[in-house]
Structures are given as C-alpha cells and as structure tokens.
Amino acid sequence: xxxxxxxxxxxELAQLARREHxxxxxxxxxxxxxxxxxxxxPIGWLFLLSFIGRDGSFSFENYERMINxxxxxxxxLTTFKISILTTLFCALLGYPLAYFMSQIxxxxxxxxxxxxxxxxxxxxxxxxYAWLVLLQKxxxxxxxxxxxxxxxxxxxxxxxxxxxxxxMVHIMLPFLILPLYANMRAIDPHCVKAASSLGATPVRAFxxxxxxxxxxxxxxxxxxxxxxxxxxxxxxxxxxxGKVIMAAMKISSNIELYFSWGAASALGVxxxxxxxxxxxxxxxLVSLDQFxxxx
Amino acid sequence: MGFLDQNVSETQIKLRGRLWLYxxxxxxxxxxxxxxxxxxxxxxSSSQYLEFPPKDWSFRWYENYFFSWKVENGFNDWxxxxxxxxxxxxxxxxxxxxxxxxxxxxxxxxxSRLRAILFPIMISPMMxxxxxxxxxxxxxxxxxxxxxxxxxxxxxxxxxAMPLVLIIVMSALKNYDMNxxxxxxxxxxxxxxxxxxxxxxxxxxxxxxxxxxxFLTSFDEIIISLFVAGGDNSTIxxxxxxxxxxxxxxTIAAISTVLIIISSGLLIMTQLLxxxxx
Numbered sequence: 001x002x003x004x005x006x007x008x009x010x011x012e013l014a015q016l017a018r019r020e021h022x023x024x025x026x027x028x029x030x031x032x033x034x035x036x037x038x039x040x041x042p043i044g045w046l047f048l049l050s051f052i053g054r055d056g057s058f059s060f061e062n063y064e065r066m067i068n069x070x071x072x073x074x075x076x077l078t079t080f081k082i083s084i085l086t087t088l089f090c091a092l093l094g095y096p097l098a099y100f101m102s103q104i105x106x107x108x109x110x111x112x113x114x115x116x117x118x119x120x121x122x123x124x125x126x127x128x129y130a131w132l133v134l135l136q137k138x139x140x141x142x143x144x145x146x147x148x149x150x151x152x153x154x155x156x157x158x159x160x161x162x163x164x165x166x167x168m169v170h171i172m173l174p175f176l177i178l179p180l181y182a183n184m185r186a187i188d189p190h191c192v193k194a195a196s197s198l199g200a201t202p203v204r205a206f207x208x209x210x211x212x213x214x215x216x217x218x219x220x221x222x223x224x225x226x227x228x229x230x231x232x233x234x235x236x237x238x239x240x241x242g243k244v245i246m247a248a249m250k251i252s253s254n255i256e257l258y259f260s261w262g263a264a265s266a267l268g269v270x271x272x273x274x275x276x277x278x279x280x281x282x283x284x285l286v287s288l289d290q291f292x293x294x295x
Numbered sequence: 296m297g298f299l300d301q302n303v304s305e306t307q308i309k310l311r312g313r314l315w316l317y318x319x320x321x322x323x324x325x326x327x328x329x330x331x332x333x334x335x336x337x338x339x340s341s342s343q344y345l346e347f348p349p350k351d352w353s354f355r356w357y358e359n360y361f362f363s364w365k366v367e368n369g370f371n372d373w374x375x376x377x378x379x380x381x382x383x384x385x386x387x388x389x390x391x392x393x394x395x396x397x398x399x400x401x402x403x404x405x406x407s408r409l410r411a412i413l414f415p416i417m418i419s420p421m422m423x424x425x426x427x428x429x430x431x432x433x434x435x436x437x438x439x440x441x442x443x444x445x446x447x448x449x450x451x452x453x454x455x456a457m458p459l460v461l462i463i464v465m466s467a468l469k470n471y472d473m474n475x476x477x478x479x480x481x482x483x484x485x486x487x488x489x490x491x492x493x494x495x496x497x498x499x500x501x502x503x504x505x506x507x508x509x510f511l512t513s514f515d516e517i518i519i520s521l522f523v524a525g526g527d528n529s530t531i532x533x534x535x536x537x538x539x540x541x542x543x544x545x546t547i548a549a550i551s552t553v554l555i556i557i558s559s560g561l562l563i564m565t566q567l568l569x570x571x572x573x
Binding site for chain 2: 020021023024025026027028030031032034035037038039040041042043045046093096097099100101112115116117118119121122123124125126127128129130131132133134136138139140170173174202230231233234237238248251252255261264268271272275276279283
C-alpha cells in the first residue's frame with residue numbers, strides 16, 4: 001500500500017513540475033511573440049525576397065548583381081576596410097588604457113572609468129556631430145594644428161575616410177575597453193610577480209604572462225567592435241559626407257531612394273550571415289551577454 | 296623628484312619607467328571625454344560658425360530650439376520632435392520593462408536546456424544589425440498601416456530595449472534566493488502574490504535601472520526611427536540626423552547639450568541606484 005501511494009505521489013509531483021515548467025515558459029511568451037513577429041518573421045521575409053528577381057520569379061539575380069557589379073564590390077571592400085581599421089585603432093588605443101586602469105588602485109580606476117562611460121552614454125549622434133564640428137576646415141583640430149605648426153594649412157578632415165575613421169574609433173573605443181578591462185582586472189597579479197621573481201624582465205613578464213592572459217578580453221572586444229562596425233550607419237553617413245558608402249548605407253538607400261527591396265534584402269542577408277558567423281565564433285570564446293549594441 | 300622612484304607595479308617598475316604609460320593613458324582619456332562634451336561651450340556661441348572658444352556668448356541657439364515652431368525647411372519643428380521622443384521613450388519603459396522582467400523571471404526558473412535555446416533568440420535584437428531590424432519593421436508596419444505611428448515607434452524601440460532589461464533583471468535574479476517565494480507560497484500566497492510581495496521589492500533597484508536604460512535606448516535610437524517615423528511623428532534624433540546631412544546648424548549644438556544633460560542625469564541615477572542595490 002505504501003508503495004502505491006508513493007508512486008501516486010511521484011506521478012502527481014511530476015505533473016506539478018511539468019505545470020511549473022509550462023508556467024515559466026508561458027511568462028516568456030509575450031517576449032517571444034514580439035521578437036518572433038517583429039524580427040524573425042520580417043527578416044525571414046527579407047531572406048525570401050532576396051531570391052526574387054525583377055520579374056517576380058525565383059532567381060539569384062540579386063546575388064549575381066552583387067558579385068558582378070563594381071559598385072557592390074567597392075561597398076564590401078569599404079565596409080571591411082573601415083571595420084578592420086577601426087578595430088585596429090581601437091585595439092592600439094584601448095589596450096594601453098585598459099592596462100593602465102588595471103594596474104592602478106581600484107579607486108582611481110573607477111574615476112578613469114567615468115571617462116570611458118561618458119562617451120558610452122552620450123548619444124551617438126551628439127558625438128558624431130561634435131566630430132563634424134571639430135574636424136571641419138575652420139574647426140578646433142585644424143586651428144590648433146596650424147597654430148602649433150603641425151600643419152602648414154588647414155586640411156579637410158570631414159566628409160572623407162579619415163573623418164569617418166576618427167569618429168568611429170571614438171564611438172567604438174568603450175566597447176573594446178569595457179570587456180578588456182574586466183578581463184585584465186581578473187588576472188591574478190601574482191602570476192606576473194612569479195615570473196619576475198624567476199628572473200623575467202618586466203617587459204618579458206608582460207609579453208609571456210600578462211598579454212596571453214588578457215587575450216580572451218582582447219578578442220571579445222575586437223569581435224564586438226568589428227561586428228558593430230560592419231552594420232554601422234549613422235557616423236559614416238554624417239562624417240563620410242556621401243563619399244564613404246558602407247553596407248548599411250547601401251541597404252538604406254536601396255529602399256529609400258530606389259524602392260529596390262530585392263537588392264536591399266540580398267545585401268542584408270550577406271551582412272546578417274557575416275555578423276552571425278562572427279558572433280558564433282565569439283560565443284565560443286566569451287559569454288554572449290557582453291554584446292551591448294548602442295549604434 | 297623622489298616620487299618618480301616609487302614602485303608602481305608587481306614587477307618593481309619605478310614610476311619613472313612607467314611615466315609614458317601614464318601620459319599616454321591621460322591623452323587617450325582626454326580624447327575620449329573632450330569630444331563628447333565640446334558641444335556644450337559651443338552651444339552658447341553667438342556666431343553662426345561654430346568656433347571654439349566662442350568669441351561672444353548668447354542663448355540664441357537655445358531660443359531657436361525652444362521657440363522655433365515653424366522654420367522654412369518644414370521639418371525643423373524641434374520641440375514637436377522632442378515631445379514625440381519623450382512620449383515614445385516613456386511608453387517604451389512601460390512596454391519593455393514588464394515584458395522583459397516576466398521573461399527574465401520565466402527564463403531563470405526554466406530548465407537549463409530550454410534556457411539555452413531561448414536566450415539566444417531573446418537577445419537576437421542586440422545581435423542582428425539594427426538596419427535589418429529597421430527595414431524588417433518597415434515592411435511589417437506597411438502591412439499593418441503602422442508606419443509613422445507612435446505605437447509602431449514604441450514597439451520598435453521596445454524590441455531593442457527588451458534584451459537590456461532581460462540581462463539586467465536576470466543578473467539580479469541570479470543573486471536572489473527563489474526559496475523565499477516557496478516559503479511565501481507554502482504559507483498560502485499565490486504565485487503572483489508571492490512574486491509581487493516578496494521578489495519584486497528585492498529586485499526593485501534593478502527594475503528602476505532597467506527602466507532608465509529602456510528610456511535612454513529609445514530616446515537615443517536613430518535608425519529604426521529613420522524608417523518607421525515620419526510626418527508629424529518625427530523623433531528628435533531623426534530630425535537631427537536629417538538636418539546634419541544637410542548643414543551644420545548650431546541649433547543642434549544646443550539640442551546636443553540638452554541630450555547630454557538628460558543622459559548624464561540618467562547615468563548618475565543608475566550609478567547611485569546600483570550602489571544602493573549593493
């Protein structure tokens with residue numbers, strides 16, 4: 001009798017547990033429905049649209065145009081060039097600052113952190129506008145450079161690639177510093193100490209112990225920056241002055257100016273696949289919730 | 296100059312040897328901060344051309360911002376756009392925060408297998424390039440006649456804000472002992488009551504900071520607004536972006552200053568709340 005009762009209890013408990021699970025799943029439903037209806041379905045539709053040609057039948061014409069057209073090839077090259085250069089400059093500027101912040105007492109590092117967070121929280125458009133003003137021909141950068149004798153005459157920094165790069169590096173830098181600094185803080189300082197007590201010079205201790213240990217943070221930061229650059233729109237549109245055309249801008253102009261959904265979708269699918277591929281690699285290396293997007 | 300000989304690292308490097316790093320870091324920090332704030336003094340310049348430092352000071356660009364109901368270009372109705380932005384941002388809080396919070400609660404309590412499947416889907420709005428979300432939404436709204444509507448803007452902005460709410464609330468719930476709810480329920484409380492009376496008060500600071508971040512996300516959003524907002528419902532960032540493509544209007548410096556004050560006010564609030572929550 002006891003055994004039967006126990007079985008009955010177990011069955012009931014199992015049913016209760018299942019009901020619990022349904023309840024919890026149910027709570028995520030409003031969220032899932034919104035994401036499903038407003039992101040997954042429309043993007044699925046864009047995917048289908050990219051395979052429909054001008055005459056309305058199935059074709060690869062949108063993708064063929066992308067491969068054959070010089071304009072598209074140039075857009076891909078520009079997008080990759082800008083993204084790679086931005087990522088590289090972010091690493092060159094971000095690594096020393098993150099390293100410095102990880103070496104000083106936490107109290108001072110938190111103060112420096114404010115400096116990293118101010119641009120992070122200032123509207124993207126405000127910072128882009130600030131660079132537009134600073135870099136123009138009569139802007140502050142030119143005035144100071146000419147006064148100091150660095151330049152013989154003012155140069156035009158905006159409405160070209162260099163202006164776009166300067167603006168993008170400034171906007172992306174916090175995205176590199178935040179994960180990198182978190183990683184460097186977690187490195188046990190005793191490791192470096194041990195290396196130097198075994199006779200390594202400071203430089204050698206840095207390159208053989210500290211630098212390899214900071215790699216996960218650096219890679220995470222680089223990938224975040226690179227992915228965000230690939231889909232960037234606002235800063236190149238304003239600072240590039242129409243001369244720097246990146247993939248996101250082409251997608252937008254295809255729709256706004258030419259109502260050419262097929263071409264826009266095909267480019268969008270390529271952008272999405274590349275982004276997802278990089279994020280997939282990144283997810284194998286670092287936790288996904290570090291990818292905050294503010295662009 | 297004795298202070299140059301103090302040790303500044305585990306490897307006994309003297310400050311003298313590290314000085315280059317200190318200087319380099321100071322320069323990088325300077326380059327990070329100054330361009331974000333340089334528009335503030337410029338916005339008080341009286342000149343049409345944004346010079347720095349301004350020769351004469353005036354509030355004329357603020358007057359232009361606050362009192363220009365109709366300017367020749369047509370879309371330069373800055374105050375109307377600001378009102379739309381504020382309305383949409385406040386409504387986004389009330390859509391994104393509750394939906395994100397209950398989803399976080401459900402997700403944290405569900406089996407790890409289900410969580411592994413659902414979490415990547417739920418943070419997809421952060422992963423997918425925003426331009427694709429924008430044109431996808433544009434297509435979606437054309438079908439349902441929601442283009443240029445406040446509802447469309449709020450839903451679009453909520454989609455982008457929800458993953459942030461999800462992540463903030465999930466990390467708060469990770470440190471929360473769910474057994475407290477079990478105790479309440481064993482004493483006869485229903486699940487919603489146990490959640491509202493026991494759990495909610497303990498994660499309220501995270502909820503407030505999630506709300507502030509939802510607000511800011513919506514308020515700063517440009518690309519979705521560019522596609523799905525228009526007509527009478529342009530947002531302030533959208534109007535600014537469109538104006539920037541044409542000319543450098545100093546009014547934008549005044550608007551930027553106001554935006555900086557709003558976002559830094561919210562940032563300080565979230566930081567203070569974060570300290571309180573700990």
